[in-house]
Amino acid sequence: MDRKEIAEQFYMEEHAVLYALLVKAARxxxxxxxxxANVEGTIQYGRERGRRMALRALKDGEDLSPKNYLLYSEWVDDRKWSKKDVYAISPAFTTHCTHCGWCESWKKHGLLEYGNLYCSHIDVNLVKGFNPxxxxxxxxxLSQNGPCCDFExxxxxxxNQEELDAFNAKKRSLKDHTVKDFLYHTxxxxxxxxxxxxxxxxxxAxxxxxxxxxxxxxxxxxxEKTAAxxxxxxxxxxxID
Structure with a gap:
């Protein structure tokens, strides 16, 4: 099986489970x-992802604004494993995720107590890796008993909604340039x-x-997945490539 075929078999579940298994083993x-080491490794992983996003933005002649952080995200939930709603567009853009593919994957495999460390450190360090x-x-x-993942x-x-729609359209247009598959992410x-x-x-050790x-x-x-x-x-x- 070539890389493209095996990569299509990787998604949030593989990514989530590997992380939790690493945390479990080290702990x-x-x-x-x-x-x-688990905490510092998660920070390192987040900062590296954020820096790659920043490198792509700078290569395109863009600044490292908070809005461009959202624009240059390296992943997209094409399969709709998560449910995220826009809670506010101003004065600070806020989203509420009420169903999370990572959280559900940890629950499915009995690994939530290990996986939820991810949620304590990953996103803040993605942001800081992009621009401190x-x-x-x-x-x-959600993974720590919250009603949702509330991000401001x-x-x-x-x-207005039209401006947000235009932003999302631009983000979709950059997908082939910015988004990496879940084999890469895992x-x-x-x-x-x-x-x-x-x-x-x-x-x-x-x-x-x-x-x-x-x-x-x-x-x-x-x-086969493990070898890939x-x-x-x-x-x-x-x-970055």
């Missing part, structure tokens, strides 16, 4: 130090977490964490 094998001056206020998240983007507003997550595990826990998580991933998703993931993870995710 159970190395306790508080493993948990520190930008601010995202997170007022609740400071200094982002739209005068592998970049593995790469970032592994590098931080090595830095904090040491190479041997990092290998143990990753091999434990990969064994769990293989059991759930099979050898490990091959994809060999690239440098700190640069």
């Amino acid at each position: 159970e094998l190395y306790g508080d130090k493993g948990e520190l 001056d930008n601010v995202l206020n997170i007022r609740s998240v 983007f400071e200094k982002v507003s739209f005068a 592998a970049s997550e593995l790469s970032a977490m592994d590098r931080v595990y090595q830095s904090i826990l040491g190479k041997e 990092a290998e143990k964490v990753v091999s434990t998580a990969i064994a769990g991933f293989r059991e759930k998703f099979g050898e 993931l490990l091959e994809e993870a060999k690239q440098d995710f700190t640069v």
Whole structure:
């Protein structure tokens, strides 16, 4: 099976489950130090994604405004696994996610207690990776018993629905340039977490964490997906193509 075919089999579930399996392995094998590595790895992963978004924006001659952060997002929910509504367009653009594909995937596999660490650190660090001056206020998240994922983007507003519609149309037009598939995202997550595990826990401990998580991933998703993931993870995710 070629890369395109196997990549189509990756989505939020694979991404969510791998993350939770990594967190579980590090936490159970190395306790508080493993948990520190989990937190720092999630921060690293978020910052790297944000920086890649920034590099694409700058390459296009765009500034690193909060609105361009939204424009240059690296993923899109084409399969509608999540439900996100616009709660306010001004004075600060605010969204409410009432059904989350990541959260549901963690629940499905009995991994919510490990996966919900993601929600504490990922989005604020995506924003900071794009531009340290930008601010995202997170007022609740589903995975931590909130009524929704309530995100308020400071200094982002739209005068009316027509302006928001035009913005969304521009975002769709950039999709082929900005959006990466979930094989890429799952592998970049593995790469970032592994590098931080090595830095904090040491190479041997990092290998143990990753091999434990990969064994769990293989059991759930099979050898073909696992092989594709490990091959994809060999690239440098700190640069853009």
